[in-house]
Amino acid sequence: MAQTARVKGVILDEFNLPIENVTVKVGDKGTVTNANGFYFLEISANTKVTLTFSHVSFKKTTVEITLKPNEDYELNPVLSSKVEQIGEVTVTGANKKRVEGITTIDPVIIRRIPGANAGIENIIKTLPGVYSNNELSTSYAVRGGNYDDNLVYVNEIEVYRPFLIRSGQQEGLSFTNTDMVEAVDFSAGGFQSKYGDKMASVLDITYRNPTKFKAGLEASLLGGSLTVEGVSKNQKWNNITGVRYRDNSLLVNSQETETNFRPTFFDVQSMVNFNASAKWQFSFLGNISQNRYNYQPLTRQTNFGTIDEPIALLVFYEGQENDEYLTMFGAGKAVYQYNEKNKLKFIASGYHTQEQEHYDILAQYRLGEVDSNIGSETFGDVFFTRGVGSQLNHARNNLDALIFNAEVKGFHEVSEKSQVEWGIKYTREDIRDRIVEWEVIDSAGFSLPNPELDYINDQPYNPYTGPLAPFQSVRATNFTVINRFSGYAQWNYRGKIGSHQYWLNAGIRGHQWQVLDRNENGKSQVVFSPRTQFALKPNWQKDMVFRFSLGMYHQPPFYRELRGNDGIVNPNVKAQQSVHLVLSNDYSFKLWDRPFKLISEAYYKHFTDVNKYTIDNVRIRYQANNDAEAYAYGFDARLNGEFVPGTESWFSFGYLKTEENQDGKGFIARPTDQRLKFGILFQDYMPNIPNVKLYLNLVYNTGLPGGSPAYADPYEYQLRLNDYRRADAGFSYIFKDESLTSSKKWLQPFSEFSLGFEIFNLFNNQNAITNTWVRDVYTKTQYGIPNYMTTRVFNLKLIARL
Structure with missing residues (x-):
């Protein structure tokens, strides 16, 4: 030695x-x-x-x-x-992402940009084609897809989210720990065969491989995190570990419903790397996450109507909701580099989740007219009651799921211009699920029976003689096992057409699966998905890359897609399939002697064997019968660059139209038909005080279909929610970071130290996530009362890194 x-x-x-x-x-x-x-x-x-x-x-x-x-x-x-090699066609680093149509996001931006649920998803929601109208949720929809249509990888390992979560305020923490991230890549469609079997998007995250000791601390009124990383003395071992805690009370208490709310969201993640030799490297990624959601609503008052006829809904609650989600995840990865041009990867992972959703909540309401006389002593109070009623919701839902994956990947450099990639994967999903939930509604003393039952109810004029049934009821017990085999092969090639350079990717995916259920076993099903990408960089004075993507994308059903509205599993649900066509242009240029980039994409998708669904907050319920077809088309654009020297900002625009046709009834808007989207992410600093920095995160989305009752026929009831408008602002005083040094002794140990002040929902916009439907038996009117999200909230944030 x-x-x-x-x-x-x-x-x-x-x-x-x-x-x-x-x-x-x-x-x-x-x-x-x-x-x-x-x-x-x-x-x-x-x-x-x-x-x-x-x-x-x-x-x-x-x-x-x-x-x-x-x-x-x-x-x-x-x-x-x-x-x-000419400029941007070098297929490495940023240029490889450019020809593949991948959006790369700087982890520093992710950590600094404010948001009620700050993190990677918070930034993705500012990109064109990405939709979310729920600041408490990490879920997002892309180009007409839903929350289940997106792939998420961490270090090439697919990750999952809990099954039973119904609302964004129950989610707590995203799987991804932002403080551990090295790189973030995102594709909104037209992605390669090496990525899995989903129809919407890919989020590919890489965690850091530590090279020296570092530590970081973040603390705010919403919780905190601690991250530590280090390397062994012989440099062969390294580890990065993160601990996070979150409490959403600050946000939820800003809503109209007064509650006793005691949530705890906690997780620990750790990644260990071992460089055994020049040829072998090993790593392990582990995660334990526990969400405890104890919710006891007390009262609520929502004012709506018009200036001339203001109306209010007053609700008094009894009961509580106790939910718990315990998830454990572990994955091992081995990389064998047997020579400079050939590499194999072996990946195995396991995901175990135990979830319970127990609640009994009685809501007793008054619907009445509001005193709008400013000089009145009862101004703002309800002085005339139009209707009264009650609603009792009950659930005893429990789920236990174990998912195992084993995978082998290969990368072979055939020549300097040509590479071949392939992979084979086995997946086993074992789910045990019990659903017991029902809802009883009583309006002015008359119990409202299930609207799906075939009978005539004309109370109070005639006595009701139909069956006694709750307004909604789902009861089922499912023991389901799904075995899957999937694989892919793709070829990459770089060449020239005259003085112009091009890049070609062609590949195919295959997927075979069978659903085994205690009630009925499904048949074995097989699908194949060919995909291709072509990128051209003309030898022009202007720095442009043109891309064309065409492919078929199958989405074999996951457990949620197998379970119908009645809670029963249909083991023969087919894979939804879509054809993607994407045309895009990437233009890099300089403005004010600073780098800028304009990316524009036009796309069209055609869907068949569509599994129709409804969305309530973030809960998706499928019909599990593949009885629809659909389409989506649109245009996305993003301009990003240094609008302020030394900082990256961007402006996004998206237009989308997506419709579906069930059983030949005609095309109507899909639940994710977001027509217009504007997003702004902006960074600035004071020229005279560069330590003071400003961060803005603004999103505007037009309203989605989703305002109608869950039981309504969508062909007769295409009500939309109001537009979603959200602005979050952050102000930070940077004592020290990579660009600002300090001579103060107490700052010497730190590589970064800052104190920030954040304002969520800066303009206090009222954004609705769903409607609560209340009946007035006297006027035979049904009112849709919006369920508003969070109001303006203030937060303090401390960041310290060694």
Whole structure:
């Protein structure tokens, strides 16, 4: 040991992005950089040695060093692109994402931009084509899809969200720990075959591979997080661990319903990496998350109507809701780099969730006219009652799910211009689910029976003689096992047409599955999904890339899609399928001597075997019968760049139209038919006081179908919610960060230290997520009373990183 030393570091390209698969050699010894560009190599001490850094897409670089015995030396070289490669077509780093149509998001932006549910999803919601009207939820819909149509990966491992969650305020924490993130890539459609079987989008997240000790702390009125990372003395082991706690009381207490609300959302994540040799690397990612949601509503008053005829709904509650979600996740990954051009990956993961949803809530309401006389002593109070009634909701839902995945992936560099990728995966899903939930509604003393029963009810004129049944009732017990085999193969090629360069990707996915249920076993089903992408960079003075994507995307049903409105599993639900056509342009330019980029995309999707669904808050209920077809088309644009020197901001616009046709009845709007979307993410600072920084997050969405009662026939009731308008602002005083240094002694240990003040819902807009439907038996009128989201809320935030 006394005659050796160690050299390590991160290899970057000209864009300061890490380069994977760089070969580092000293004589006969060698190693290869990992996905984060990190390498580690033992060399002889007291001897001048030559390190060689080589990669097929970069110029070879050599460095001579002499180290003392047992010395640790950090060397971070920057490699230049080969001369024969023209600018943006080098298929590495940022340029690879560019030709693939991938949006790359800086993790620093994710941490700093304010939001009621800050994190990766908070930023994604500002992108074109991405919709959400619930600031308490991490769920989002993309280009006409729903919340279940999106793929999420962390370090190439697919992650899942709990099954039973009905509202955004129950979600708590996203799976992804923002403080552990190294890179975030997002595709809104037309993605490659290597990504899984979903129809809407891909969110691909990479966690950091630590190279030295670091620690970070964040604390606010909504909770806090602690992250620690470090490396072993011999540099072979490293670990990053994050602990998070969140309490949504500050946000939920701003809503109209007064509650006793005691939520706790807590999770621990840890990733361990072991660099066994130049050829073998191992990693493990583990997560334990517990959400306890104890909710006891007390009262609520919602004012609506017009200036001339103001109306109010007063509700008095009894009972409570006790929900708990305990999820455990573990994944192991091994990478075998058997030479510079060939690599294998072995991945195994397990996900276990135990969920309970227990509630008994009695709501007794008054619907009445409001005293609008400003000079009156009872101004704002209800002085005339139009109707009274009550509603009792009951649930005893329990779910236990175990999901196991085993996967092998291969990457082979056939030549400098051609690569082949493939993968084979086995998945087993074992779900045990009990559903017992019902709702009883009484209006002015008359019990309202189930609207789906075939009878005539004309109370109080004639006595009711039909069956006694609750207004809504679902009872089922399901033991379901799903076995899946899936795989893909794709080919990447880079070439020239004259002086113009192009990039081609062609691939196919296959998926076979069978549903086994205690009531009925389903038949074995198989689908194939061919996909292709083509990117062209003309040899023009203007820096442009044109992309074309065409492919078929199947979505074999997950457990939620198998379960119908009655709670019963239909094991023969077919895979929904869609054809994607995407045309896009990527234009990079300089304005005011600063970099900017304009990305525009036009797309069309045609869906068949559609599994119709309804959305209530974030809960999706499927009909599980594949009896519809649909389409979606639209246009997205995003302009991003340094509007303020040294900061990245962007402006987004999206237009979408999506409709579905059930059993030939005609096309109507889908539940995610968001017509217009505007998003702004803006960063600024005071020129005279650069330590003070401003962050703005603004979103505007036109209203969605979803204002009608859940039991209504959508062909007769196409009511839309009001437009969604949201503005969050953050102000931070940066004592120290990567761009601002400080001579103060107490700041020396910190790499970043800041104190922030955040305003959520800056303009105090009233955004509705659903409607509560109340009946007035005297006028035979049914009123839709909006359920509003959070109002204006203030928050303090402290960030400290070593």
